[in-house]
Amino acid sequence: MWQTQRDGVLYLRLPSLDEVDPLFSEKKRLLHARNLHLIFELLLPSPSGALLEMLDQIVYAARILYLNEVEIYFIEDDDFGPFSPRNELQSLNSLLAMLVPLLSNAKPEELEALHELQKETISMINKFSDQNIDEVIIEEFDTTVEELLLKWGESHGAKSKVKIAYFDGVGRGAVAAEDIEIGESVLEIPETIIISEDLIRESDIFDVLNEWDGMTTDSMLLLWSMRERYNPASKFKNYFATLPDTFNTGLSFGVDSLAVLQGTLVLEELLQAKEHLWKQYESLCLALCAWYPNIFPPELYSWDKYLWACELWYSNSMKVVCTDGKLRTCLVPIAGFLNHSLCPHVINYGRVDAETKSLKLRLARKCKRGEQCYLSYGSLPGSHLVTFYGFIPKGDNPYDVIPLDFEATESDDNQCLVIETPITNHMLRGTWFSRSNKPHTFGLPPRLLTHLRSILKNSDMEHPEDANKDNERAVLETINSIFESMKEGIGDIDNSNNCEDLSWDVKLALRYKGIQLKILSSVLSSCATGLKALGSNP
Numbered sequence: 001m002w003q004t005q006r007d008g009v010l011y012l013r014l015p016s017l018d019e020v021d022p023l024f025s026e027k028k029r030l031l032h033a034r035n036l037h038l039i040f041e042l043l044l045p046s047p048s049g050a051l052l053e054m055l056d057q058i059v060y061a062a063r064i065l066y067l068n069e070v071e072i073y074f075i076e077d078d079d080f081g082p083f084s085p086r087n088e089l090q091s092l093n094s095l096l097a098m099l100v101p102l103l104s105n106a107k108p109e110e111l112e113a114l115h116e117l118q119k120e121t122i123s124m125i126n127k128f129s130d131q132n133i134d135e136v137i138i139e140e141f142d143t144t145v146e147e148l149l150l151k152w153g154e155s156h157g158a159k160s161k162v163k164i165a166y167f168d169g170v171g172r173g174a175v176a177a178e179d180i181e182i183g184e185s186v187l188e189i190p191e192t193i194i195i196s197e198d199l200i201r202e203s204d205i206f207d208v209l210n211e212w213d214g215m216t217t218d219s220m221l222l223l224w225s226m227r228e229r230y231n232p233a234s235k236f237k238n239y240f241a242t243l244p245d246t247f248n249t250g251l252s253f254g255v256d257s258l259a260v261l262q263g264t265l266v267l268e269e270l271l272q273a274k275e276h277l278w279k280q281y282e283s284l285c286l287a288l289c290a291w292y293p294n295i296f297p298p299e300l301y302s303w304d305k306y307l308w309a310c311e312l313w314y315s316n317s318m319k320v321v322c323t324d325g326k327l328r329t330c331l332v333p334i335a336g337f338l339n340h341s342l343c344p345h346v347i348n349y350g351r352v353d354a355e356t357k358s359l360k361l362r363l364a365r366k367c368k369r370g371e372q373c374y375l376s377y378g379s380l381p382g383s384h385l386v387t388f389y390g391f392i393p394k395g396d397n398p399y400d401v402i403p404l405d406f407e408a409t410e411s412d413d414n415q416c417l418v419i420e421t422p423i424t425n426h427m428l429r430g431t432w433f434s435r436s437n438k439p440h441t442f443g444l445p446p447r448l449l450t451h452l453r454s455i456l457k458n459s460d461m462e463h464p465e466d467a468n469k470d471n472e473r474a475v476l477e478t479i480n481s482i483f484e485s486m487k488e489g490i491g492d493i494d495n496s497n498n499c500e501d502l503s504w505d506v507k508l509a510l511r512y513k514g515i516q517l518k519i520l521s522s523v524l525s526s527c528a529t530g531l532k533a534l535g536s537n538p
Ligand SMILES: C[S@@+](CC[C@H](N)C(=O)[O-])C[C@H]1O[C@@H](n2cnc3c(N)ncnc32)[C@H](O)[C@@H]1O
Pocket: 169, 170, 171, 172, 173, 247, 315, 316, 335, 336, 337, 338, 339, 340, 341, 388, 389, 390, 391, 392, 393, 394
């Protein structure tokens, strides 16, 4: 909050670090190590240079405040950001959000500085957006059912600034029908047309489901939507009419695509998810159809239809805090047309506005007329997006990490110079993300290096210089050997087939595999550079 405590001085206070945030102590340490504070002062009037210097410090601190688990793991001592599009947009928008109420209560001598800060922050967001304008190809596509849904939404009070179009390789998406500025809502969806567990309570299947041993809300939602999809009298028939017959997520991968994924992380995730769903299908659908065939007609509860419902909820649902304060998994008609991007327009959308009782999707960066408007589905790795959504986003995904779990050792306790909580879950990602100029990191995460240095320590007291070098070499050789065997396990990409002839799932599997190989190769080449600098070959 801004406040003028002394005449002629403007104070800014960023939100305090949240003690319940699991990253609280790491963020506190990072702020301290970078000599960053959450309270800022500016003498009024001040030259523009001083104001911009202060703004830089505020942005550096905000970036730390809004880091997530993956971003914080990869942070390098000499890097002040931006750390990711998500982090940047959230940090800059949080500054804007703080300025808005202060501008309306500002004293005359504060106005100029506040306006300049607002203008500069918007300009930083715009510059950032301009680097992320998506070139799109819109194909000819009949949008009759989508338009019917928009009209139905409007008749229930929904407000929309988008049209639905078809994009090459992405499917349908929402295109801005007018220029939409930062902070404006692109969509406002009334709570009354959001699909959530409340609807099931009103439905005729509720009593049976409620009595069923081990029934969960998620399962109720699946079973309800399988029936509602074919209910001609459904309030949501316009919504169901817009849904595809098949979703094409990783859960529908055939044997050829699974073969392509041999040795990759996603294969395990996919097989586990599929097995879990099959068990659920047996214990839910088959059993309910046998006990209550009139309420759960077997033809509506086949395995294919169950998988369709799972894919619908995995790929289209949103977590929303409703006006009663409860967090629910929901299907949000119309908002379900928004695709995901690593640099989205809408980042925070999870709370129904108490006053208007509608879910407002506000822009964190502007969207020009004719541009596709994107949402963030979350900071998700490619394996999750392939399995549950069936796509890989354009661009380098900073959350595409390869986890490396080490057993905790006693020496982990000695790591508190670097981090306060010992970490045993390490990870690696493409080393091209690194901007560190520090020697001896070679784009590899400092936390992983510190951990390995500590467990591979060799204390040669007579020749400490050699011990350090040996330690460094052992670290790089260890990473190198782990990644060599991962790369061998995945194998090469067979380029003998014409890509155009391949099925959607094989194409997607090949893209995923290509990205994994690129990440593994970047790590191996960092190790090779490091070992060469130490005078040895991998
Ligand atoms: C909530 S829906 C978005 C609308 C969807 N495109 C449609 O036609 O109904 C989520 C699905 O859209 C697709 N999708 C979303 N973002 C995408 C992206 N960046 N690239 C490719 N496909 C994407 C995936 O098929 C995903 O499962």
